[in-house]
Structures are given as C-alpha cells and as structure tokens.
Amino acid sequence: MRDAISALPASKIRQVANSGLGRDDVLAFWFGESDEVTPEPVRAAAMLSLARGETLYSHNLGLAELRDSLRRYTEALHGRLGDDRIAVTSAGVSALMIATQMLVGGGDEVVVVVPVWPNLPAQPAILGASVRRVGLAPDASGAWRLDLQRLLDTVTDRTKMLLLNAPNNPTGWTLGRAEQQAILEHCRRTGTWIVADEVYERLWFGASARCAPSFLDIATEHDRLIVVQSFSKSFLMTGWRLGWMVLPAGFIEAAGKLIEFNSSCAPVFVQRGGLAALASADTTVPELVGRMRHCRDTLINALRALPRVRVAAPEAGMYVFFGVEGENDSLAFATRLVREFALGLAPGAAFGAEGEGWLRWCFASRDPARLTQGAERLARGLSL
Numbered sequence: 052m053r054d055a056i057s058a059l060p061a062s063k064i065r066q067v068a069n070s071g072l073g074r075d076d077v078l079a080f081w082f083g084e085s086d087e088v089t090p091e092p093v094r095a096a097a098m099l100s101l102a103r104g105e106t107l108y109s110h111n112l113g114l115a116e117l118r119d120s121l122r123r124y125t126e127a128l129h130g131r132l133g134d135d136r137i138a139v140t141s142a143g144v145s146a147l148m149i150a151t152q153m154l155v156g157g158g159d160e161v162v163v164v165v166p167v168w169p170n171l172p173a174q175p176a177i178l179g180a181s182v183r184r185v186g187l188a189p190d191a192s193g194a195w196r197l198d199l200q201r202l203l204d205t206v207t208d209r210t211k212m213l214l215l216n217a218p219n220n221p222t223g224w225t226l227g228r229a230e231q232q233a234i235l236e237h238c239r240r241t242g243t244w245i246v247a248d249e250v251y252e253r254l255w256f257g258a259s260a261r262c263a264p265s266f267l268d269i270a271t272e273h274d275r276l277i278v279v280q281s282f283s284k285s286f287l288m289t290g291w292r293l294g295w296m297v298l299p300a301g302f303i304e305a306a307g308k309l310i311e312f313n314s315s316c317a318p319v320f321v322q323r324g325g326l327a328a329l330a331s332a333d334t335t336v337p338e339l340v341g342r343m344r345h346c347r348d349t350l351i352n353a354l355r356a357l358p359r360v361r362v363a364a365p366e367a368g369m370y371v372f373f374g375v376e377g378e379n380d381s382l383a384f385a386t387r388l389v390r391e392f393a394l395g396l397a398p399g400a401a402f403g404a405e406g407e408g409w410l411r412w413c414f415a416s417r418d419p420a421r422l423t424q425g426a427e428r429l430a431r432g433l434s435l
C-alpha cells in the first residue's frame with residue numbers, strides 16, 4: 052500500500068461511536084445528519100422511478116432535467132451561471148474528490164482552512180499533494196475567526212488549490228463578503244484554484260438573505276473556482292449520495308471524464324428524488340431552517356447555563372462547537388460521555404489539532420426535547 056494511505060488517520064468520530072455500539076440508551080449527536088427522514092414526496096419520486104424500471108446507467112454529468120433544474124436553483128440564489136457549468140455527482144464528497152483529482156497531483160501544494168471535516172485535507176493527501184493548514188481561532192465568546200492576512204500570506208504562487216469550507220463544519224464559521232472578495236482577488240494574482248465547499252449555504256440563520264455568502268456571487272465564469280454542493284444537508288438526503296459541482300466555463304468535459312472513472316453516473320432513481328427535492332425547495336428549505344433555528348437556540352440556551360462551557364451561536368450549519376475548560380483530551384472526554392452518561396458527541400480533535408479541547412454537537416433533530424435531555428446528561432458529565 053502507498054505510504055499516503057497508511058498515514059491516513061482513522062476517524063475519531065467513529066472511534067467514539069464504536070464505544071457506544073450495541074447500546075440503545077445513547078442519545079447520539081455525533082454524526083453530521085438530522086434524525087429526520089427524507090420528505091415523502093422525494094421518496095415517492097424515487098420509488099416511481101424504480102417502478103418504471105429506470106435501472107440503467109445514465110449520462111456521466113447527470114440527467115438533463117436535473118442539470119437544468121440545478122441551474123435554475125443556483126441562478127435564483129447567485130445570479131446567471133451560463134451554459135454547461137453543472138455536473139451531478141454521487142454526493143458532495145465525490146464532487147470534492149473529482150475537483151481535487153482535476154487540479155492536484157503528487158507534490159502539489161494545497162492550503163486548507165481548519166478545523167474542518169477531515170475528508171477535505173485527506174483527499175489531496177491521498178493523491179500525494181502536500182497540505183498546509185491555516186487555523187481559525189476562537190475569540191473570547193467562543194466564535195471562530197479567520198486571520199485573513201495569515202491566509203493570504205500562506206497562499207502563494209506555489210499554491211495549486213485553496214480548500215475552503217464555509218459555512219464550516221464543525222465551527223459554524225462563515226466567510227463574509229469582503230473576505231471572499233479579498234481571497235478571490237489574491238488567488239487571481241497567485242493563479243490558485245479555489246475549491247469552495249458550500250454544502251451548508253442554505254442552513255443559514257442570518258436575517259437578511261436566503262443563504263450564506265457564496266463565491267458564486269462574486270466570481271466570473273472564467274475564475275479558477277469550483278463550488279461543491281450536496282443534497283444531503285438542506286434536503287435531508289444524506290443516505291442518497293447525491294451532489295453537484297459548479298465548474299468554470301470549459302471544464303465540464305474534464306469533469307465528465309473523471310465522473311466516468313469514479314462512479315460513471317449517479318443512479319437515475321436517486322436523481323429523480325433530487326428533482327422532486329428541488330421542485331419543493333422554496334417551501335421545504337425555509338421550513339427546515341426554521342426547525343433548525345429552534346434546535347440551535349434550544350441547545351445554545353441549555354449549554355450557556357453550564358459551567359466550564361464556552362460557546363457562541365453559529366450563524367449557519369447544523370453544529371454547535373463548544374469548548375470545555377479543563378478538558379484537554381476531547382477523544383477521552385467524548386468516550387467517557389458515551390460510556391458513563393449515554394451522550395454521543397464528536398471530539399473536536401477529529402477536525403484537527405486546532406479543535407482539541409472542543410466538542411461538536413449536531414443539533415439537527417425532529418425533537419428539540421432530545422437536545423435538552425442531552426444537555427442534562429452533559430451537565431452531569433461536567434460536574435464530575
């Protein structure tokens with residue numbers, strides 16, 4: 052096996068989850084998904100597709116109807132895209148891998164802002180690239196901030212790709228418009244590609260817009276920018292494995308070739324589900340965000356009442372990331388919370404050394420009472 056593969060770290064979230072295996076008393080908030088199932092009309096569309104016998108391979112880039120529908124959805128949020136810029140993929144993680152395969156090879160330099168979902172830095176490392184990390188840091192309130200100048204100083208003309216996940220998993224950190232503008236202009240000068248993972252853009256709690264600021268709002272079709280998107284989070288479709296990417300003009304054929312060599316195509320019945328999800332997005336997404344906002348506020352209020360906890364309300368996403376004073380081994384602490392208090396959280400160290408001493412709590416739930424109950428268990432765990 053290649054050294055780059057042996058060196059990949061095992062998932063610390065899985066490690067914590069495995070310590071609760073076989074127990075049904077654990078309140079689990081460790082994974083990045085809601086406990087709500089996909090809405091019925093979306094499931095019905097997929098079943099109808101299967102009943103019609105849509106079981107064969109389809110186009111590498113996705114069904115024409117789905118690509119059209121995604122274009123209209125994206126243009127409604129971010130303005131005109133132009134033709135042939137969207138490729139459908141087998142989930143966001145595959146779009147990220149395809150973008151990485153397209154842009155970097157052995158020895159290339161990649162910069163990534165962390166803490167972050169571990170798959171982001173792992174993918175270029177798998178391909179043999181060298182990955183430099185720029186750390187966000189928490190302020191006194193517990194909100195995570197970017198040192199923009201440090202990021203710009205790190206990205207040079209040797210940097211092939213800058214990987215940004217904002218709104219961010221796990222911290223909830225979001226890039227502001229002025230920061231995006233500065234990053235885009237800097238990367239134009241250095242010739243660096245921006246791969247923007249914006250899968251949480253619609254889970255946005257800001258008052259004034261339908262989604263978080265996106266690089267698509269300010270880039271042209273000729274910028275070196277790939278935006279990665281997913282049906283998983285805003286449409287409650289994690290298990291379906293459906294996503295898409297927005298590419299610059301002229302790159303769609305390359306994406307199609309790579310999709311051929313990765314998964315060949317997304318399953319047609321899954322794509323039919325995606326079409327149904329987009330058809331009702333104008334109502335389902337704001338309703339979901341309303342429920343999520345209530346969950347976020349319930350959890351934040353409960354955590355703020357606890358001793359030793361440092362926490363800020365995230366503006367976006369589905370996670371509360373909180374620091375616990377005196378706990379410097381988040382993996383050991385999260386494991387103890389499972390074993391002794393039946394509470395399942397993700398250790399901050401799973402997202403990089405910068406997250407050590409912190410815990411991630413996914414608050415996306417059908418039933419906010421579960422969050423209150425979980426916070427009571429945490430209170431007991433903290434008082435030991």
Ligand SMILES: Cc1ncc(COP(=O)(O)O)c(C=O)c1O
Nearest residue numbers: 083142143144168220281283294
């Ligand atoms: C930041 C980020 N990007 C991408 C994904 C991938 O989502 P999926 O592969 O389910 O589309 C996730 C999932 O947790 C994520 O947290």
